[in-house]
Amino acid sequence: MRNKVQLGSSNVYVNPIGLGTNAVGGHNIYPNLDEQAGKELVRTAIESGVTFLDSAFMYGPGRSEELIGEVVKEMGRRQDVVLATKIGPKFIDGKMVMENSAGFLRDEVDKALQRLQTDYIDLLYIHYPDENTPKDEAVGVLKELKDAGKIRAIGLSNFSPEQLKEANKDGYVDVFQGHYNLLNRGAEQIYLPYTREQRISFIPYFPLASGLLTGKYSKDDAFQDFRATLPHFQGEAFAENLAKVDQVRTIAEAKGVEIANVVLAWYLEQDGIDVIIPGAKRADQVQSNLKTLDVQLDAEDIQAIDEIFK
Numbered sequence: 001m002r003n004k005v006q007l008g009s010s011n012v013y014v015n016p017i018g019l020g021t022n023a024v025g026g027h028n029i030y031p032n033l034d035e036q037a038g039k040e041l042v043r044t045a046i047e048s049g050v051t052f053l054d055s056a057f058m059y060g061p062g063r064s065e066e067l068i069g070e071v072v073k074e075m076g077r078r079q080d081v082v083l084a085t086k087i088g089p090k091f092i093d094g095k096m097v098m099e100n101s102a103g104f105l106r107d108e109v110d111k112a113l114q115r116l117q118t119d120y121i122d123l124l125y126i127h128y129p130d131e132n133t134p135k136d137e138a139v140g141v142l143k144e145l146k147d148a149g150k151i152r153a154i155g156l157s158n159f160s161p162e163q164l165k166e167a168n169k170d171g172y173v174d175v176f177q178g179h180y181n182l183l184n185r186g187a188e189q190i191y192l193p194y195t196r197e198q199r200i201s202f203i204p205y206f207p208l209a210s211g212l213l214t215g216k217y218s219k220d221d222a223f224q225d226f227r228a229t230l231p232h233f234q235g236e237a238f239a240e241n242l243a244k245v246d247q248v249r250t251i252a253e254a255k256g257v258e259i260a261n262v263v264l265a266w267y268l269e270q271d272g273i274d275v276i277i278p279g280a281k282r283a284d285q286v287q288s289n290l291k292t293l294d295v296q297l298d299a300e301d302i303q304a305i306d307e308i309f310k
Contacts, residue, residue, distance in 0.1 A: 006274075007174050008153060010153035012174075013082075014275060017292055019045045020278060021055045021068060022059045025067045026060055028058075039067050055085045066116075086126070102138075109124060120152060123151070123154075124145070135167035140170070155176065173198070176200050178203075180273075181209045182209070182266070204267060207267060213248075215260070244308050257294075262295060
C-alpha cells in the first residue's frame, strides 16, 4: 500500500485511490440508481481504506452529497474521511447556469455543509467557471472560506489553461480536476506542465473513460445512457479502442490483475498525478480498484502502454 499523498500545498492527505461518487445518488446521470446500493458503496469504500470521496452538487443534484453525509455520520468516521465536493452550476428551468459570484459561492458552501452533515469540507472545487466573475476573485472567496475553517483545500474543475492561470494568480489553488485518460491525453501538454510547476495536484476525471478502459466491453455492446453520445464509444473509434485495451490485457494477465488496475497504476506513475478517483457502481468494484496500489509497473510496462495509446 502506498503512503498517503498531499493535495497540492494543503494540509490534506489522502489514499491515492479515492472514489468518484456520481453513481451515488446521481439520478440525473444514471437512470435507475438504487440509493441503498449507493450508500453501501460508500460504506464499503470507507471500511476498505478509501479515505477520499469525490462528490458534487451536480450529482443528483445534491443527492450524492446527502447520501454520503448520511453514511459518514452513521459510521462515525468523519475524521477518517476526506470529503471533496464541487459547487455549482445552478439549474434554472432545467438548464445549467454557471455562477461564481461571491454571494453564490458562500451560500452554496453553507448548503453543501448541510447536505454533507459536517462543519467543514476538506476540498472544495468550483465546478465550472462563469463568464463574468474574475477567476482570481472567485478563488479569493474560497480563500476567505478556508481562513474561516469552512474548507481546507481549494480546487477548480473544467477551467481552461488560461482561466486556471488567472485563478491561481495568488497561488491559492491546491487541486485541478481535468479530463484525462489514456484515450484523451491532451492534459499532458496543456495542463500538467503548469500544475507540476505550481505544485497543484492534477486529478483526472473519467480515468477509466466511462468503463471503456476496464476491458469489460465488447464490440456488440450497446449503451442507453450518456455513453451513447461519447465519440470513443462510436463505430470505428470504439472498435479501435477495444483493440488497444486488449493489448493492455496481456500485461494485466501477466501480473494477475485487472486491466483497470494496470491503467490506474500507469496514471500514478505520471509526474504530477498523485491521486485517482475512479467511479464505481458496486462495492466489489471499489475493492478491485484498491488493488491498484499493489501493482508494480516496470519501465518496460510504462513504455509499452504509452506506445499503445500514443
